[in-house]
Amino acid sequence: MHVLSKEDFSEFINSLIADNSLNVVGVKSKGEKFAFGPLESANQLRLDYDVTILPPKKYFFPQRETLVTYNVSSGYKSKSLEDVKPTIIVGAHPYDIMALLHMDEIFRETKSDPNYLSRRNSSVIIGVNIQNMSESCFASSMGCATIDYGYDLMLTDLGDKYAIDVGSHKGADLLNKYSKNVKKGLARDIQSVGKKKQEIMNKTHQKFGFSSELIPEMLGKFYEKTSFWEDHSEECLSCGSCVLVCPTCYCFDVIDNPDLSLKTGERERTWDGCLLEDFAKISSGENFRNTKATRYRHRYFKKGKYLFDRFGFVSCVGCGRCSSTCLPDIANPVNLFNDMYDESLKIGIQIDPATIPDIKIKTGNTIDYAPKIATIVKKVPMTANETMFELKLDDGSELGHQPGQFVQVSVFGVGEAPFGVSSSPTKKDTFELCIRKLGNVTSKIHTLNEGDKVGIRGPFGNGFNAELLKGKDLLFVAGGLGIVPLRSLFNYVLDNRNDYGRVILLYGCKEPRELLFGDEILSLEDRDDVEFKSTVDRCPENEVWNSNVGVITTLIPQVDFDPQKTYAVVCGPPIMYKFVIRDLKSHNVPDDHIIVSLERRMKCGVGKCGHCQINQLYVCKDGPVFNYSKIKGIPEAL
Amino acid sequence: MKPKVAFFDFAGCEGDQLQIANLEEEILDLLGQVEVVSFREVMKEHSDDYDIAFIEGSCTRLQDEERLKEIRKNASVVVAIGSCATIGGINSLKNYQNMDDVKKIVYGEKASLFDTYPARPIDAVIPVDAYVHGCPMTKAEFLHVVKSLLLGKKPEIPNYPVCVECKKNENVCAFERGEFCVGPITRAGCDSCCVNEGTKCWGCRGMVDNPNENSQKEVLVKYGLSVDDAIGKFKLYFGWQGKKK
Incomplete structure (x- = not known):
C-alpha cells in the first residue's frame, strides 16, 4: 500500500496526460451524470461519481469499430490494431473491473477476439473504491462492491x-515513472482502507431477499413459467437500453459501409442487443x-444461467445501470429475482444453490475477421430462386471442411x-454453395457471374x-433447402459407399x-445401393410429378428400416423438425440416432455476436449439426 | 451507364432537397455515380427519362395522386425522402381537424378555390422502394440509401428505437433532464442527433414496426405529463397510420 497526497495525485495524472504516447481517460461529469472521457487535466476527474452512463468496456469493445477494410481490386484486410495507443483508465469502480474480467474470458474463449484483446492488453486500469453509491447499485449483493485483483492500481480516498x-x-x-512523493502507507492507512471497503460492502440500496447463489438454479425452474x-x-419497449448500458x-x-466510389469501404462492428425485436430474425x-417475453427472459438467462453454465459466473456485477436506464422500470434484476x-x-419450489459447473474453457486461435478471396468458377441456376455456385479459393488452398460445416x-x-x-469434402479443389435469393447478400450473389470474386471465412461449426x-444405416430426411447441407454428407457417404450400411434419402419440397x-437427385433412382423417395407438398396443374404428394412425413412409413441400426439425418425448414422427429420416434428411433442441422442468424461465426444463440448453445460453434439427444431438452432449439 | 435520377416535390418545405444541395464535397463523388436529369431546386433542365425518383413531401390533394402514379410508372426505383414523404410528416397535424376548417384557416374567404384531403405519405398512394426518414433527412442517411441502391441492395433502415443510438452516444437520457421524449418508440437511423444536441426526440422518423405505445404513454405520464399531453406527443409526427400500397 502506498499513499499519495491529492496534490501529488493530480500531478501524477497530469504527467500521464502530458505523455502523448498515452490515451488517458477518466470519469468526468456530463450534465447531472458522469461518463468516461478523454482527460485534458486532472481537475476534470470526478472520482466521487456514483456511476457512469456507459461502463469503461467501450474502450475495449467500442460502440462502433472497423473490423475489416476492403478494396474490390485487392480484397479484404483486417484493420491493423498494431498502432493502438495504451489507454489509461482512471476511476473504474470495482464492479466495472469485475465486468472486464468477465469480458476477458468471453472474448478469449475458443477463439480470441484480436481487437478486444489487443486494446485490453495494452491498457492500464486505475480503479477507485466507491465513494458514492448510486441508488440502483447492488454490487455488494453480487460480490463486486470491492475487488482485490483485476486492476493495475486501486485508489481509496482518505481525505487529503x-x-x-x-x-x-x-x-x-x-507509478514509478510518472509520480512523485509516493510514500509507503502506514498501518493506520491500511486500516482506514480496510474499514472503507467494509463499509462499501455493507452498503446497498437494493438487496436480494435470498442468497444470490440461488440465481442459476432458480432461473432453471422458471423457464417454462x-x-x-x-x-x-x-x-418492455424493446428499446435495448438495459443491454446497451450493461x-x-x-x-x-x-455491417458494410461502402464509400461513394463503391469500390472500397469498411466492415464495421457495432453494439447490438438481444432485447431488440429483430435480433434473432433470419432473412426468411x-x-x-x-x-x-422471450427476449426479456433470454437476457436474464444469458446473464444468470447460460454464462454461469459456461464460465461459472453469473454475469451481472450489480452496477444497476440497467435498472436506472429502463424507463418503464422493469429491468431491475433485484426486483425480478x-x-x-x-x-x-x-x-x-425448492431451490438449491447451483454447484459450480465443471468448466473446460478452451482458448485457441485468434479470429481473423478478414475473409479470403474466392472466385466463382461455375454458376448453375437450379430453380427460379436457387443457384449453385462452385467456388475456388484464390490462394490455392483447400477449404478443408467437414460435411455439414458452413462458411x-x-x-x-x-x-x-x-x-x-x-459439396462433399471428397471434392478437393473447389466447393459448392447452393444459395436461395432471399435477402441482400443472396440477391447480390445471384447477380454475380463466373469469374467474379467473393470473400470466404470458415469453415465454421461442428459438421x-x-x-x-x-x-450404420443412414436415413436422410431433407425438406426444401435442407438438402443443401445434407448433400455434403450424402455425397461423402456415396464416395465412401462401402463404409456405410443402407443409404436412404427422403426428400420433399x-x-x-x-x-x-x-438431375443428380433423380439419377439416384437408377442406383441399387441407394433407396430414394421424393415428395412434393402439392403439384400445380401445369407441372408434372409422378411421385408422392404430401408433406415429408408421409414418406417415413413408406420405408422399412431397423431403428436400432439406423441413424436419421434431418435438415429442413424450422417447422419440419417437430413433425419428422415425432414420426421417427414413433418408429422407435432412439434419440441419439437422430441428427439435425439447424439454421439461425449468424454474424460472427465464432460464438461471440450472440445472434444464433439457442438458449445456452451457439449454433455457429456448438452446431449447426446437433445430436437430438443433446438438444431435446432445450426449448428454443426445435 | 450511370443511373438517371430525378427529384420531385409535393407538400413540404423542400428542406430535404436542400440537404442534398448542401452535400458539398460529397456531391462531386455522388455525381460520379449518377446522372441528375431533374432537380428543380438546383437546375433548369427536366427530363422524364429516369431510373430513380426521389420524392419529397406528402400527398395532400387527390389531384396529386395522378402525378405520383406517373412518377411511379417512369421510375424503376422510387425513394421517399424526408418525413412528409415517408410518414406524412407534420402536414398530418391537419388530419386531426375537419378539412373544411383547415381550408378556412389557411385560405380564408378563398377556401372554396382550393382542394385538400388528409395528408399522407407517398406510400399511401404508390408503392415505395426505399425510405430516407427524418425532418429533415440527414445527409449521411441519404448517402447510405443511395449507395445501397447503387450496389443493388435494399437499404437497411433500423427497426429499433432511437434509444439504441442514444445509448451508444452516451447521452444523458432526455427524461432525466426533464424532457418528454418519444425516442423509445421512434425508428432509429438518425444517430439520435436531436438528443446529442441536448434536446429530445420528437418522432420525425415515425414509429418502429411494433411500438409499445401503451408503455410509452405510461412512461410520459409517470414522468409528469397529463394523459392528454402524452397522447398529444404522438400527434406531431404520427398523425398518419394508414395502410401502405
Whole structure:
C-alpha cells in the first residue's frame, strides 16, 4: 500500500496526460451524470461519481469499430490494431473491473477476439473504491462492491490523500515513472482502507431477499413459467437500453459501409442487443425470439444461467445501470429475482444453490475477421430462386471442411451471410454453395457471374461426424433447402459407399419446380445401393410429378428400416423438425440416432455476436449439426 | 451507364432537397455515380427519362395522386425522402381537424378555390422502394440509401428505437433532464442527433414496426405529463397510420 497526497495525485495524472504516447481517460461529469472521457487535466476527474452512463468496456469493445477494410481490386484486410495507443483508465469502480474480467474470458474463449484483446492488453486500469453509491447499485449483493485483483492500481480516498494499492507490475511501473512523493502507507492507512471497503460492502440500496447463489438454479425452474415472463415484460419497449448500458453485454452486429466510389469501404462492428425485436430474425422472416417475453427472459438467462453454465459466473456485477436506464422500470434484476423468489416460495419450489459447473474453457486461435478471396468458377441456376455456385479459393488452398460445416460469404459493400457447404469434402479443389435469393447478400450473389470474386471465412461449426456413422444405416430426411447441407454428407457417404450400411434419402419440397439438384437427385433412382423417395407438398396443374404428394412425413412409413441400426439425418425448414422427429420416434428411433442441422442468424461465426444463440448453445460453434439427444431438452432449439 | 435520377416535390418545405444541395464535397463523388436529369431546386433542365425518383413531401390533394402514379410508372426505383414523404410528416397535424376548417384557416374567404384531403405519405398512394426518414433527412442517411441502391441492395433502415443510438452516444437520457421524449418508440437511423444536441426526440422518423405505445404513454405520464399531453406527443409526427400500397 502506498499513499499519495491529492496534490501529488493530480500531478501524477497530469504527467500521464502530458505523455502523448498515452490515451488517458477518466470519469468526468456530463450534465447531472458522469461518463468516461478523454482527460485534458486532472481537475476534470470526478472520482466521487456514483456511476457512469456507459461502463469503461467501450474502450475495449467500442460502440462502433472497423473490423475489416476492403478494396474490390485487392480484397479484404483486417484493420491493423498494431498502432493502438495504451489507454489509461482512471476511476473504474470495482464492479466495472469485475465486468472486464468477465469480458476477458468471453472474448478469449475458443477463439480470441484480436481487437478486444489487443486494446485490453495494452491498457492500464486505475480503479477507485466507491465513494458514492448510486441508488440502483447492488454490487455488494453480487460480490463486486470491492475487488482485490483485476486492476493495475486501486485508489481509496482518505481525505487529503489517496491510498494506492498496486495490483500489477504495470501499475508499479506507471507509478514509478510518472509520480512523485509516493510514500509507503502506514498501518493506520491500511486500516482506514480496510474499514472503507467494509463499509462499501455493507452498503446497498437494493438487496436480494435470498442468497444470490440461488440465481442459476432458480432461473432453471422458471423457464417454462410463461405468464411470469409475460407479466414482467408487458411494458418492455424493446428499446435495448438495459443491454446497451450493461458492462458485461457483448452482442454485436456487423455491417458494410461502402464509400461513394463503391469500390472500397469498411466492415464495421457495432453494439447490438438481444432485447431488440429483430435480433434473432433470419432473412426468411422467421424470428426465433419473436415476443417481448422471450427476449426479456433470454437476457436474464444469458446473464444468470447460460454464462454461469459456461464460465461459472453469473454475469451481472450489480452496477444497476440497467435498472436506472429502463424507463418503464422493469429491468431491475433485484426486483425480478426477488419476485421470482417470492413466487417460488408461494408455489413451493425448492431451490438449491447451483454447484459450480465443471468448466473446460478452451482458448485457441485468434479470429481473423478478414475473409479470403474466392472466385466463382461455375454458376448453375437450379430453380427460379436457387443457384449453385462452385467456388475456388484464390490462394490455392483447400477449404478443408467437414460435411455439414458452413462458411460466411462476403460480397464487397453488401455484407456477409452464412451458407452450408453443399459439396462433399471428397471434392478437393473447389466447393459448392447452393444459395436461395432471399435477402441482400443472396440477391447480390445471384447477380454475380463466373469469374467474379467473393470473400470466404470458415469453415465454421461442428459438421456431421462421418466417422461415427460408419457401418450404420443412414436415413436422410431433407425438406426444401435442407438438402443443401445434407448433400455434403450424402455425397461423402456415396464416395465412401462401402463404409456405410443402407443409404436412404427422403426428400420433399413444396412444388416440383422447387426440386434442387434435380438431375443428380433423380439419377439416384437408377442406383441399387441407394433407396430414394421424393415428395412434393402439392403439384400445380401445369407441372408434372409422378411421385408422392404430401408433406415429408408421409414418406417415413413408406420405408422399412431397423431403428436400432439406423441413424436419421434431418435438415429442413424450422417447422419440419417437430413433425419428422415425432414420426421417427414413433418408429422407435432412439434419440441419439437422430441428427439435425439447424439454421439461425449468424454474424460472427465464432460464438461471440450472440445472434444464433439457442438458449445456452451457439449454433455457429456448438452446431449447426446437433445430436437430438443433446438438444431435446432445450426449448428454443426445435 | 450511370443511373438517371430525378427529384420531385409535393407538400413540404423542400428542406430535404436542400440537404442534398448542401452535400458539398460529397456531391462531386455522388455525381460520379449518377446522372441528375431533374432537380428543380438546383437546375433548369427536366427530363422524364429516369431510373430513380426521389420524392419529397406528402400527398395532400387527390389531384396529386395522378402525378405520383406517373412518377411511379417512369421510375424503376422510387425513394421517399424526408418525413412528409415517408410518414406524412407534420402536414398530418391537419388530419386531426375537419378539412373544411383547415381550408378556412389557411385560405380564408378563398377556401372554396382550393382542394385538400388528409395528408399522407407517398406510400399511401404508390408503392415505395426505399425510405430516407427524418425532418429533415440527414445527409449521411441519404448517402447510405443511395449507395445501397447503387450496389443493388435494399437499404437497411433500423427497426429499433432511437434509444439504441442514444445509448451508444452516451447521452444523458432526455427524461432525466426533464424532457418528454418519444425516442423509445421512434425508428432509429438518425444517430439520435436531436438528443446529442441536448434536446429530445420528437418522432420525425415515425414509429418502429411494433411500438409499445401503451408503455410509452405510461412512461410520459409517470414522468409528469397529463394523459392528454402524452397522447398529444404522438400527434406531431404520427398523425398518419394508414395502410401502405
